[in-house]
Amino acid sequence: MPETHDPAFKGRREQPLPIRIVHWCNALFLLLMAGSGLQILVAYPSFGPRGAQYWWYPFQGSPPPAWTRIGGWLAGGRHWHFAIAWFFVLNGIFYLAYFFLSGEWRRRMFRPWRDTNGALAQFLYYLRIRKTPPIADFYNGLQRLAYSSVIIFGLVMVLSGLAIYKPVQLHFLTLLFGGYDGARVVHLAGLCLFALFLITHLVLVSAHPREIVNMITGGRRE
Amino acid sequence: MSKLITRRKFIVGAAAASLLAGCDTHPIKGFLGAMSDWNEKFEGFLFSPTRLAPELPASDTTPESAFPSYFISDTIPTVPPNWTLSVGGMVERELVLTLDQLKQMTRTDLRVRHHCVEGWSAVASWHGVRVSDIAKLAGLKPGVKYVEFNSFDEDYFSSWDLGSAMHPQTVLAYGMNGHPLGSNHGAPLRVYSAVKIGYKMCKYLTEVNFLPNKTGGYWEDQGYDWFAGV
Numbered sequence: 001m002p003e004t005h006d007p008a009f010k011g012r013r014e015q016p017l018p019i020r021i022v023h024w025c026n027a028l029f030l031l032l033m034a035g036s037g038l039q040i041l042v043a044y045p046s047f048g049p050r051g052a053q054y055w056w057y058p059f060q061g062s063p064p065p066a067w068t069r070i071g072g073w074l075a076g077g078r079h080w081h082f083a084i085a086w087f088f089v090l091n092g093i094f095y096l097a098y099f100f101l102s103g104e105w106r107r108r109m110f111r112p113w114r115d116t117n118g119a120l121a122q123f124l125y126y127l128r129i130r131k132t133p134p135i136a137d138f139y140n141g142l143q144r145l146a147y148s149s150v151i152i153f154g155l156v157m158v159l160s161g162l163a164i165y166k167p168v169q170l171h172f173l174t175l176l177f178g179g180y181d182g183a184r185v186v187h188l189a190g191l192c193l194f195a196l197f198l199i200t201h202l203v204l205v206s207a208h209p210r211e212i213v214n215m216i217t218g219g220r221r222e
Numbered sequence: 223m224s225k226l227i228t229r230r231k232f233i234v235g236a237a238a239a240s241l242l243a244g245c246d247t248h249p250i251k252g253f254l255g256a257m258s259d260w261n262e263k264f265e266g267f268l269f270s271p272t273r274l275a276p277e278l279p280a281s282d283t284t285p286e287s288a289f290p291s292y293f294i295s296d297t298i299p300t301v302p303p304n305w306t307l308s309v310g311g312m313v314e315r316e317l318v319l320t321l322d323q324l325k326q327m328t329r330t331d332l333r334v335r336h337h338c339v340e341g342w343s344a345v346a347s348w349h350g351v352r353v354s355d356i357a358k359l360a361g362l363k364p365g366v367k368y369v370e371f372n373s374f375d376e377d378y379f380s381s382w383d384l385g386s387a388m389h390p391q392t393v394l395a396y397g398m399n400g401h402p403l404g405s406n407h408g409a410p411l412r413v414y415s416a417v418k419i420g421y422k423m424c425k426y427l428t429e430v431n432f433l434p435n436k437t438g439g440y441w442e443d444q445g446y447d448w449f450a451g452v
Contacts, residue, residue: 044341051288051344074339075445079250082447083257167337168275168417168452169268180335180343 008103014138014219019104022095023215029088030198032080033157034191035070039077042069047188049181057185085161092154107138110148115141146197153193160186249445258447265449271385275334275416275452283333284344286399291406292420294440298405299375299426305410307394311370311431314361321396321410327351327359330393334416337452339441348414350395354388356430366432371413371424380413380424380439384432386451391416394427419450 015023045063048054071077099105110119118141121134126142134140139147163174163183177183205211213219250258293299307324309317333347353369369387372379386392392415396403403409408425415423421441442448 040341043339046342049284049335049343049345050290051284075250075441075447078339078447079254079258079445082261083254086257086260166268166452167335169270169273171273171276180337184341 006106009107009222011221013214013221015214016102016104017218018094018098018102020215020218022091022098025087025091026095029084029091030194032070032084033088034194035068036077036080036084037187037191038064039069039071040074040081041188042077043074047181047185054181054185082165085158088154089158092151092158096151108144108147110141110144115144117141119145146200150194150197153190153197156186157190157194160190249443262447262449265447265451266383266385269383269385269417269449269451271389275391278333278335278345280333280347282335282345283399284346286346289336289344289346289407290338290342291404293375293406293408293425294378295376299373300405301410302374305428307411307427308429309356309360309431310429311433312363312366313432314363315359317356317360324351324394324396324411328355330355330390332391332393332414332416334391336420338420339446339450346399348393348395349397349400350393350411350414352390353392353394353413353430354390356394357388357432360432362432365434368433368436370429370431370433370437371427372429372431373424373426374428375426378424378426378440379437380422380442381433381437381448382418382422383449386415386417389415389417392418394430417451419452421446422450 042063046053046060047057053060069077071080099108118134118136120141121130122136122140122142124130125133136143159173160177160183162170163177164180164187167174167180167183174180174183177186210219291298305321307317307319309319328351329349330352331347331349333345336344336346338344367384368381369384370379370381392413394411395408395414396411398404398407403412408427411427412425413423413427422439436448438448439446442450
């Protein structure tokens with residue numbers, strides 16, 4: 001596999017220090033953002049404008065359970081959400097800068113022409129349709145797809161969040177998400193995708209505990 | 223007796239602490255307070271005094287029965303006899319205006335989306351007098367930076383940055399959806415603005431004061447963000 005022996009990665013750990021720092025900070029920030037966001041949702045746990053709530057949302061009026069919330073009350077949730085948002089964004093910018101400047105993107109980013117077949121084969125293997133996993137180098141195609149998608153989810157969360165935060169001053173952004181109430185839907189959908197990613201991520205790394213160790217120690221050098 | 227502090231007790235304690243903190247002029251302290259101050263500057267930075275919220279078609283209007291009404295008194299505040307609006311603070315001419323005098327001033331109509339801090343939105347049309355027209359009539363002295371709105375809904379009030387108050391879509395509304403403002407929406411006069419969250423729009427108005435210093439507000443003093451722009 002060409003990427004593994006790429007001389008650019010010689011001597012570099014599987015999970016270099018900047019990635020490990022960003023990863024664990026992100027884990028903390030995401031939990032705080034999700035908890036404070038759900039606290040904010042409690043104040044109006046419905047979707048669609050007053051008098052025209054969306055018929056297709058199955059949980060109209062049902063607040064998220066208390067154990068998922070952070071901040072204690074609406075203003076508390078807002079203060080946490082708008083405070084941690086800065087750290088979440090800065091962490092993301094730092095990650096993307098490192099991702100591209102260090103060349104890490106070459107062994108991590110999903111590239112359709114390289115990774116589609118591998119991702120499909122890995123998926124069939126998880127479904128027990130395929131007997132053996134496909135040959136993979138640094139990451140398999142499905143990992144690349146998942147870890148690249150979640151960056152896009154993050155971007156959508158930041159943009160839809162800004163669209164809700166400033167629907168007049170950033171009106172062009174709010175329009176992009178179908179207006180204020182559309183942006184709220186996208187923001188919740190993004191949270192659901194994050195939750196789905198997190199569950200899958202936790203199940204799979206539990207099955208491959210060495211990956212957890214690598215994200216703490218950095219793992220072996222190439 | 224168990225020495226364990228349950229999560230519930232902890233939350234109740236935290237809520238009590240935040241209520242106590244509500245007595246202070248700046249209730250949010252520490253890390254969150256510092257971030258809140260930073261975000262207030264960021265909100266001011268994002269605010270444009272000339273950017274307009276889009277005017278919406280009549281078909282977007284929320285059925286009036288579905289447009290929530292808010293007041294802090296136990297029952298809907300009713301218009302006191304001989305109601306007038308006082309305009310004061312750092313002005314050339316202090317004014318006392320009757321509703322009829324307000325209605326004789328230039329009327330401004332707007333139909334924009336309303337954003338509540340709770341997360342809901344709704345649409346109504348509002349008509350009244352621009353705060354900037356009131357300011358022109360009173361004549362602002364140099365050094366005015368804030369505007370405070372007071373009400374007869376107990377001690378409800380709110381102070382604004384001058385820029386948002388002078389925005390062309392900020393009015394003192396005496397009408398809603400083409401009819402006189404109802405008591406459930408702040409009659410006889412309320413603030414309506416396209417550029418603020420609902421709790422900044424003081425209803426049941428009694429006073430407008432142009433001030434050099436920032437005062438808080440009913441919700442703001444309890445910990446809700448002061449700028450609260452949209």
